[in-house]
Amino acid sequence: MAAIQFRVRLVAAEGPILEEILDATYAIWSEGLTRDNYARWNAAQMRTAWGKDHLRRFALVDDRGRWVASAKRYLLPMRLDGVDGVMCGLGAVFTRREERGRGYAGEIINQLIDRSRGEGATVAGLFSEIGEELYRRLGFVTVPMDEVDIEVDRKHGAPAMLVRSGEERDLPALASMHTKRTEGVPLRFALRRDPALIEYALSKKRLLAGLGFGPGPRGARQTEFFVAEEGASAAAYVVLTVSAGGWTLEEAGDRDPAGARLGAILQVLLAREPSRPAPLIRAWWPRLMPVPPQLRLTNRIPARDIFMLRPIENVRIPDRADDVFYWRSDYF
Known part of the structure; x- marks a missing residue:
């Protein structure tokens, strides 16, 4: 050099x-x-x-x-x-x-x-x-992270649950779900995702989809944000990038410790087109995120985008995927 x-x-x-x-x-x-x-x-x-x-x-x-x-x-x-x-x-x-x-x-x-x-x-x-x-x-x-395929149980049709498009008013509930999953657990590294950071991640993907709309496979890319409500607030949610190659689950959350509402959202979304084969669904799934009973994670591999950390002050860098909670939505 x-x-x-x-x-x-x-x-x-x-x-x-x-x-x-x-x-x-x-x-x-x-x-x-x-x-x-x-x-x-x-x-x-x-x-x-x-x-x-x-x-x-x-x-x-x-x-x-x-x-x-x-x-x-x-x-x-x-x-x-x-x-x-x-x-x-x-x-x-x-x-x-x-x-x-x-x-x-x-x-x-x-x-x-x-x-x-x-x-x-x-x-x-x-x-x-x-x-x-x-x-x-x-x-x-x-820093190891996992990439997985997600299989959704479709045998019994869609559950009777209202799923709506997510809105800006839902962002505090999303931030609260993330905090609940990442605080007070045996976890070494996670982002602190407040509503502004979540809005940034959503906006980045929506802008990309909107500015790229047109002919060709990338022009068909869409960002979808759905929530399930309990009372007047979001109780579970998913953010998806939908393209010709399948779905990418960018991030998700559920107030239910078992994640059953999250699994139900995906069942509802797949039921929109019941006659079509299920798309390939890929995700970075944090190991401390519960797997909903309606889902199965398969084909687990190291994430293809390699996450690396360097200490600036006197800190230790996590060396196990179990120690990290990170969604694909926060890729930079």
Whole structure:
């Protein structure tokens, strides 16, 4: 690896620099959007109530005023070993093509971690699409998580339960369900998901589906959010991404310790088209999340998107899937 040739400084990626970065990264992370809609999707995420305070894109700029690397930085509230803290989430790490092999990816990661330490972060995290080796050299450790297929019992038809579309007023109930599942249990790491963070995760997926609507398999992608009520509030819910390839269960919750209402929601949704074969349903299913009696988890494998953490302060990194509670919805 060649040494860094020029001094570099960390700046917010804005204006012409941001446009160049979007041009360079469009082919990798556009998710089937047009170039204009890729820019709109990124900008809209940062304008959400949660994103405007917790999400920024940065660039490394050299002495010539030229950007050489970029990354998104998220400040995510989390709990590690019973202590509330902040995770510096790192996403879309990218080095300008002609500058690769000079260590700029590691430099921007290290500078963002140093910056986040001053903002209260005790751990840094990322999802790797390029394997583990590069990030291991930078001090990251792989955190195991599971990916599963979900089979839903359809033998007895749909239960007599009202399922409706989720709304903004349901978000506090969703946050409460998550807190109940992740506090006071033998669990080492989980996000602290408040209504604003849940709304951000939903908005990100809805924006992607809306901006990408059109011909082609990705243009048929939809985000569906359903709840079952008890009284006047949500008692169980699911968030799904529906596409030509099947369903992805992005997140779910149930006030019922056994999860029976969650299972019933999925039965109701499948009963909308009773004559069609059940779609393939995939999920990251946290091991401490109860499996509803109507569901069966099969084909368990390590999650294909590799989750890695690096300590910033004196903390221990979880090393078992049993220790982590994390939904696909919070991928960054």
